[in-house]
Amino acid sequence: QTNWDLPLAWPADNYITKNEQRFADEVKAATNGEVAITLHPGGSLGFKGPEMFSAVRDGLVPIGDMLLNQQVGENKLMGLESLPYLIGSFDELRAFQKHYRLLLDEVFGAANQKVLFTIPWPQQQIFTKTEISTIGDMSGIKIRSYDKSSTEIFQAAGMTPVQLPWGEVIPSLAAGAIDAVATSSPSAIDGAFWEFLKYAYPTRQTWNTNVVSVNLDAWNALSEEQQGQITAIAEKLEPEFWTAAQEVDTSAMKTLADNGMVIGELSEETRTELRERAAPLREAALNEMGDKAKAVVEAFQKQ
């Protein structure tokens, strides 16, 4: 009998938690209860952020769920999908994963863990109080930003990116200390953004993916049969999780619209301008990441 504690940062009703619960249920059924995975959502086990990668590596937990681009302090290569305007759409993200996964396996393998599966987050958007028709409209907007890439892009677009903990976002919006937030649609619903903001613009400046990985010592303690069963379930479910992420976005966007938010689309001109301003930032960041990163990007772009 093997008991694995799986910590997650996301609340119990988040689609990531739900999907991983499904994985745990199927593993339990397939192994006749021999491998039981207990989810601890909402950070209730005490691990939830940039320490997840090392927590799995050092055996603090046998299995963990982590947001890849939060782990870049451990290894820059985990920030590849978050390079500004590298990936343009969900389909491109799917194509990118084919090349990226091998590198991820290598990064995780070198840190005593094995990638079981990935779940992406929906496209990134900016939620604003005012309408954005030209890039000039972005100028001076105080926007809550979440990572290095986004911060740099918003800065390049003339906005004022503000770093705030997530817990301060809603009060700051209510007070008017910020006028915009960059995030994906499920989080916009968590925060009932329509109470404070009017417009949603899919910007897709960066992408985020969650990885569920298992500590190799814990993995090797399983029988070969169990390992096979778990790998098979992960492989079977992963495409379904990806579809789920897209469906979540569609239904979340509908909820936002139902609550009166205007779902906008940046003009092609604005988008091109943003992409052009992001290009040098992307090159610089890619150079810092080194040859392995460049190889993945080249393979993806050639395709």
Added chain:
Amino acid sequence: MPILTTILLFLLLLTSGAWVGLALMGVGIGGLSLFRSLPVDKVLAQTVWNGLTSPELVALPLFILMAELLFRSRFIDGLFSALEPWVRRLPGGLLHTNVLGCTFFALISGSSAATTSAVGRITVRELEKRGYERSVVMGSLAGAGTLGFLIPPSVILIIYGVLAQTSVLKLFAAGILPGLLLAGMFVLYLGIRAIVLKRQYEPEQSSSENIWKERLRAFPTLLPFFILMGVLLGSMYGGFASPSEAASVAVFTTLVIMAVEGTLSVKAVTDACIGTARTASMLGLIIAAASFLSTAAVYLGLPQAISAQINALDLSPMMLIALLVMIYIVLGCFLEGMSLIVMTLPIVLPLVTNVGYDKIWFGVFLVIVVEMAQITPPVGLNLFVIQGLTGEKLGQIAKAVFPFFLIMIAFVFLLAAFPEIATFLPGKL
């Protein structure tokens, strides 16, 4: 077996006299080493680190710093002399300065020990000089001092918000009505008590014009208070600062007020800083330990087991609250408020939300039981503060505060019967 051992270890280490933060860490270290094969030192270091680098906690030392600075200004003296002519003629007389002084001070201070000690420094001396019985002076001060946590800003509500992952601003809004209501109940009790016991504390004044002149004259001394509160609220609701940043604005405003009234000096600031370091360090070590212990408890399956036990009792919501009040009163005798919350929250929060209570409401409930823990012996922070002020025996102080303790119990059930008292205002946000 792990559960029983852990509880025994808990009792043993805590009564050993080891400092609460360290003792709690010891419980987790022992429990995990005995029953789980984990790198316990790494778990300890990581959870301590995670707990204390949580950005929402940053407001905590800032509110402490503000209180330490105010302590070294003429702020409280002004508050007392402004309140005095307003309450002098009420039954109960100047005893109300304890309750009202604490209520006002609570509006700008985040902690109940700071509130008790700041207000008590002036009122205890003044009231004894004027012949009020020491017991009711101590009792009303200890009782009202606890309002520091319930009336926003509140350090306890910030910590609860962080741990329960719920909006601190909503929690602040939720504390306002219950805080004022509880203050009102204290005022009512002091008045009724004076009438029943036929206590006439202050001599009758002849002319009523006189007192109104006095009352109005008192307003300018309240100016620093209104400025501080205005800046605190204005910076938040005016969109200049986030709630945590507002604490920094308050620190600066306090410095400006001190400069104007001439109490600002290098010594005042360095003393305030070192006082802040002491309080923040004491609280921080306990918070760190509690973060680790709650992780350890989950590893050991404690929350799951205890909630299964309580779930099996199949209690009605009201019965569950009654049971919790009882448990918290017992635990509260021995534990300091902060540790009480962080240790029980992972177990209790799922239980109460399961039977339909709201997270915001439960935050207010917890604050009140923590306030009760502040005034029950043998471990009660407010009792210690008053002991420091008066040199009275702990038992005497505890006896004096008992009526206020009963009022708080009654208030908890009132809150359970009418949850809207807490949930009405945050619902409007």
Added chain:
Amino acid sequence: MWQAVNSLVDRFSRMLAYLSGGAILLIAIMQMAEIVLRNGAGISLPFVWEYASYLHVSAIFLGAAFTLRTDGHIRVTLIRGLNPRLFEILATVVGLAISAYLTKALFGLAWGYGITGRTSGTINNVPLVIPAIFVSAGAVMLTLQLALRLVQALIGSPLVVPWNETSRAD
């Protein structure tokens, strides 16, 4: 000799406590600068929140030893009356053991951050070893102060010192 050690450690604890208080004041100054710049000039300082949380965790540990020495940490003294001297010795031994373990753990964290070159991964990309060093230093000092307290309890010299809080206006 013993007196010299005692007063040296006390003075060092006090120094770290000033550092701790200064760190908290620094948080207020940084946040104030952010508020003024953001509202006045449309500039946001991206490091304020992150540095503030490191200053906070460092402040807590840097102040820990002094707080112990000046009787600022809370504890349960329920059974102190039975035998005060034995109680103090026992409490200090238990505290010392746990503090030593904590120090070792935090030192291990700092060490790990140091050798892996782990950074925060945010826009500021702070090497985490820097705040971790302050945290471990504070923990070392707490353990040292506890060790000293054990000797004091054994030889019966005073366990706590006052911390001077007489700068009030009146």
